Amino acid sequence: MHVHDLNPKKTLWAVIIFLILIVVGFLTMRSPLMTYEENIAQSIQTVRDTSSYYFYPYELTDVLNHQNKDVVLIDIRNKYEFGQGHIPGAKSIPSFDLAKKNNLEMLKNFQRDRVKVVLYANDQLDATGAWFFFRQVGFKNTYILLGGYDFYAKHASDLKATKKDQNLFLKGISRYNYAEVAKSSTGSVDNQNTSTKPVVFKRRKKATVAAGGC
Amino acid sequence: MNRNYIILTLIMLILAIGTIFISQRQFTKQVPPEELLWDVLQPTRFVSTDLVAKRIIEKDPSQLLIDVRSASQFESFSLPGAINVPFDSLKTSAAMAYFGNPGTKVVLFSNDGILADEAWILLRRLAYKNNYVMKGGLNGWIQTIIRPLAPAETSSEKVIEQYNFRRAASMYFIGSKTDVNKSQKAKITFVKRKKSVVAAGGC
Numbered sequence: 522m523h524v525h526d527l528n529p530k531k532t533l534w535a536v537i538i539f540l541i542l543i544v545v546g547f548l549t550m551r552s553p554l555m556t557y558e559e560n561i562a563q564s565i566q567t568v569r570d571t572s573s574y575y576f577y578p579y580e581l582t583d584v585l586n587h588q589n590k591d592v593v594l595i596d597i598r599n600k601y602e603f604g605q606g607h608i609p610g611a612k613s614i615p616s617f618d619l620a621k622k623n624n625l626e627m628l629k630n631f632q633r634d635r636v637k638v639v640l641y642a643n644d645q646l647d648a649t650g651a652w653f654f655f656r657q658v659g660f661k662n663t664y665i666l667l668g669g670y671d672f673y674a675k676h677a678s679d680l681k682a683t684k685k686d687q688n689l690f691l692k693g694i695s696r697y698n699y700a701e702v703a704k705s706s707t708g709s710v711d712n713q714n715t716s717t718k719p720v721v722f723k724r725r726k727k728a729t730v731a732a733g734g735c
Numbered sequence: 736m737n738r739n740y741i742i743l744t745l746i747m748l749i750l751a752i753g754t755i756f757i758s759q760r761q762f763t764k765q766v767p768p769e770e771l772l773w774d775v776l777q778p779t780r781f782v783s784t785d786l787v788a789k790r791i792i793e794k795d796p797s798q799l800l801i802d803v804r805s806a807s808q809f810e811s812f813s814l815p816g817a818i819n820v821p822f823d824s825l826k827t828s829a830a831m832a833y834f835g836n837p838g839t840k841v842v843l844f845s846n847d848g849i850l851a852d853e854a855w856i857l858l859r860r861l862a863y864k865n866n867y868v869m870k871g872g873l874n875g876w877i878q879t880i881i882r883p884l885a886p887a888e889t890s891s892e893k894v895i896e897q898y899n900f901r902r903a904a905s906m907y908f909i910g911s912k913t914d915v916n917k918s919q920k921a922k923i924t925f926v927k928r929k930k931s932v933v934a935a936g937g938c
Contacts, residue, residue, distance in 0.1 A: 532739045561825065616772070651776070657768075658768050693847060697877045704909070
């Protein structure tokens with residue numbers, strides 16, 4: 522004799538409680554703060570399309586003299602580095618804090634208002650990780666400041682002039698003709714005027730008469 | 736009662752079918768965004784050109800060099816033993832075979848490390864581990880390994896040691912000295928050993 526047969530209603534109650542628990546579980550499940558909005562193929566395309574995220578140093582001039590109000594600068598370095606010097610008007614939000622709830626909300630508002638969010642760190646590489654991350658979680662209005670703070674600090678007095686020589690801050694290009702440099706002879710720049718004489722080794726004469734030894 | 740069991744079975748079946756729909760939403764394995772951000776902000780993925788050079792010279796079998804630049808750039812020059820996986824082809828399964836193999840340290844490189852870093856982030860998102868990025872990329876490779884700058888004579892022992900390693904590595908990779916600092920050259924003098932007279936004796 523099965524135990525439930527004694528009280529068939531018990532089974533029904535158990536089933537109902539079980540279902541309620543599952544429904545409550547699903548309803549109270551926390552939705553993740555961030556989700557990937559781009560798949561891998563889209564992210565690869567994002568990186569390829571540099572015009573969608575490059576912010577050139579010379580574009581800063583309009584931001585700094587308040588002509589371009591649709592740009593927000595965010596300094597993602599730590600507070601100490603920010604304190605040592607930063608671009609005027611930049612907000613200091615270290616990259617990990619930028620992924621906190623209130624800041625994500627702020628980013629969402631910027632995106633809604635079509636404001637460009639320009640991230641910068643000391644150089645482009647330092648900001649690349651954070652920029653790429655925020656693009657992948659859906660913030661298409663995220664830009665990266667080429668050259669970073671180091672470049673800005675060096676050329677702050679005349680940012681417009683940097684437009685002429687973009688080689689100073691552009692990344693991803695080869696700075697050498699690698700194949701040429703790697704050739705054995707052409708690499709030796711300083712070697713051309715070598716006038717040193719070859720070292721001549723004189724052979725020791727064989728010792729006569731039982732030199733002895735072990 | 737039989738009826739109760741039928742109801743229970745039906746409920747279980749409905750729940751089981753439900754899980755199929757849940758798992759189909761994200762069929763490729765990806766790390767959660769929070770975890771990805773945490774990993775992206777760690778500088779541990781960067782390896783120096785010196786370490787890469789050392790491992791190439793020692794023929795370390797656990798190092799796998801991956802060039803993420805385009806195929807044409809790869810053909811004109813790359814590091815010895817490197818394999819070309821262009822950034823665009825990262826989503827293909829053929830390219831993925833190189834990653835995530837136990838016991839292999841994959842070192843990604845590009846012209847200056849930015850493209851390699853972006854490739855690293857995508858791979859990390861796809862939950863691949865044991866990948867590294869060569870800091871400075873090939874531009875850094877030329878600056879540090881192939882054409883090292885002589886440090887000041889007052890530099891610390893460590894810096895001078897590093898410079899000597901780089902010069903030796905440069906000779907290994909391109910077969911000639913790239914820069915010779917003449918002032919540092921010591922004059923070599925040979926002292927002739929005197930002729931041994933009769934029966935110099937032994938031990």
